Amino acid sequence: MTAEPPAGRAGEEVSLEVRWIFPGRLEAAVAGWFARFPIGTESREDSYLLDPRLPGLSVKIRGGRALEVKMYHGSPGVLEVAGRARGRLESWQKWSFPVSAADQDSGSPLGWRPVGKSRRMAHFSLAGGQIVARPSELDQEPQCDVELTEVSTSGQEWWTLGFEASGPSDLLESTLEATARLVFDRPLPGEEPGLDESKSYQQWLTQRPDPETGAS
Template sequence: MRISVELRWFRRGRAPDDLTAWFRGTGGPFAWAAGGGRTRTDAYLAPPDPTLGIKRRSGGDGLELKGLVDALPRARGLGQTSAFPQVFAKWRSDTLGIDGQPTVEVTKTRWLRAFATLPEAREIRLGAGDSGEEPVGGEELPEIGCAVELTRVVVAAEEWWTFGVEAYAGERSGGSRIDLASRSLDSALRALAGDAALDLREAAFQGYAEWLATRDPRP
């Protein structure tokens, strides 16, 4: 099981050009161009539960389950907004399935960045693997780290975008994984601080499951 501490926002439409250019390029907190950029379609069990996401990843077997556990008591600032980080537990099942069940298909084109975060944030260059999201040069992702993403999302022919910061601590990290993931989040936020392009005030603070369960389907 993986524990993560996350901030995520959604907004209908196309991501602002300045946000996209800032996130995908170099400069500011970023030494490298973002990884990813590939498109995949995941199937989520329907009707969605706002606290539990159950999905079959594109091209994969089994299911990925991600449940909301709690929210941290102290808000964190990011760009020109702030929110209370959410704690999630994520696990995988190779025996459960959703064949024959109603699903919602979500098509994602994700641009991704990765950071080793303790004691200070250090960006890891991505771009390897079929997804373009693996580290370049054979470097491994850290046991304690943070992923930052900007993703174009299409569901029921509607275009959205999401910006997410997902800090984590692996099973071998030792100590309280929630505490370590919280410190990891703070380290990544310090690296991202002060960028004018990162304006999320018009976006809704939600996890994927809550967004799927509560999104307004009207134009």
């Protein structure tokens, strides 16, 4: 596989994220809860590099189109929406390189785990000092993407709710917190997202053995 960044450089961004991952199928009540915001949809398969393990790094092929490398920069603390959700905030730096489908072998190479995703996405940004449900019209403005995603891997079904704030580094935490308060102004049906469910895709996958091979 050969990465082909434009002019020898990769797209790069810094984000603040929080994610919860739950077992089983996504229930209609949860999908309806999220649908009160304008959403877009996307389906794709990502492949995550699990072997060799690279502490502090997450490496994946995104939808067969980009190699993404994320470096973990620690946690500034816990997101807490009183009585509604608690999750670990995670700071990441990401680089993205376009890849050609011709460079990729068919099937899943040894050490990589394919993950199918059916995503519902809502975009939030600051307007007049308040978070509103619409994408920012300007680059580098404070914004937060929220996704509700059905996940399938190794014959099992899961679903996840994730927040990703981007923009000026000094506004990442306040932007994510304001978005979370808006999204959780109604409780998530049947669930109260907590610290036990709060983890990145990479952490979740490395903690779960592949039932088809027995390898983690």
